[in-house]
Amino acid sequence: SVQVHGGSGFVKDYACERIYRDARITSIYEGTTQLQVVAAIRHVTTGTYLNQIRAYENENIAEAYLPLKDELVKLTDIYAAAVEKVTSAKDSEYLDFMARRLVEMAGNIIMSYLLILDASRNEEFDASARVYNNIAKAEVAKHAEFINNFTPSEVNVYKKA
Numbered sequence: 811s812v813q814v815h816g817g818s819g820f821v822k823d824y825a826c827e828r829i830y831r832d833a834r835i836t837s838i839y840e841g842t843t844q845l846q847v848v849a850a851i852r853h854v855t856t857g858t859y860l861n862q863i864r865a866y867e868n869e870n871i872a873e874a875y876l877p878l879k880d881e882l883v884k885l886t887d888i889y890a891a892a893v894e895k896v897t898s899a900k901d902s903e904y905l906d907f908m909a910r911r912l913v914e915m916a917g918n919i920i921m922s923y924l925l926i927l928d929a930s931r932n933e934e935f936d937a938s939a940r941v942y943n944n945i946a947k948a949e950v951a952k953h954a955e956f957i958n959n960f961t962p963s964e965v966n967v968y969k970k971a
């Protein structure tokens with residue numbers, strides 16, 4: 811919206827600027843995003859998210875969305891491999907460093923399944939399900955690329971940066 815308003819979107823004379831500032835608080839109050847990751851990572855390491863994702867595979871998905879589901883099954887394998895890589899190192903600092911990426915990978919897959927299930931029940935969700943599936947694929951690939959090309963000792967480089 812700020813972009814659509816151009817320079818007027820940025821200056822305080824218009825409501826758009828205030829709304830833009832207010833939007834920033836959503837990742838701070840009711841638990842900052844960092845603290846949400848601190849709470850959520852245990853569900854990555856215990857396998858709760860993976861079990862939930864595998865349970866979605868057996869839900870009643872309409873035929874039109876089976877190709878999207880097939881994509882999600884592949885993303886789930888990528889997610890599971892990333893979890894295995896990070897947790898098998900048994901290095902809590904490395905796990906903390908990768909926690910947000912792992913939580914977001916699980917979140918992207920789960921949200922994509924939920925939209926496919928919604929679309930299976932109500933066609934009004936069709937576009938959202940298809941658009942979000944593309945986002946999920948790109949996001950999971952991005953995080954997997956980072957995790958797969960990273961060695962635990964590299965965390966030290968980030969401490970100095």
Ligand SMILES: Cc1cc2nc3c(=O)[nH]c(=O)nc-3n(C[C@H](O)[C@H](O)[C@H](O)COP(=O)(O)OP(=O)(O)OC[C@H]3O[C@@H](n4cnc5c(N)ncnc54)[C@H](O)[C@@H]3O)c2cc1C
Pocket residue numbers: 835838839840841842843844845848
């Ligand atoms: C406009 C507004 C309305 C609010 N309304 C309410 C309300 O109605 N009820 C209510 O109870 N509270 C309310 N709050 C408080 C809000 O919940 C807190 O501001 C929020 O939870 C963050 O806590 P904090 O400000 O103490 O920041 P801190 O906890 O001091 O966090 C500072 C930074 O450190 C990071 N951090 C802290 N601990 C860790 C950790 N273990 N690992 C990684 N990073 C960490 C945080 O992510 C953050 O980036 C409101 C705040 C604002 C600004």
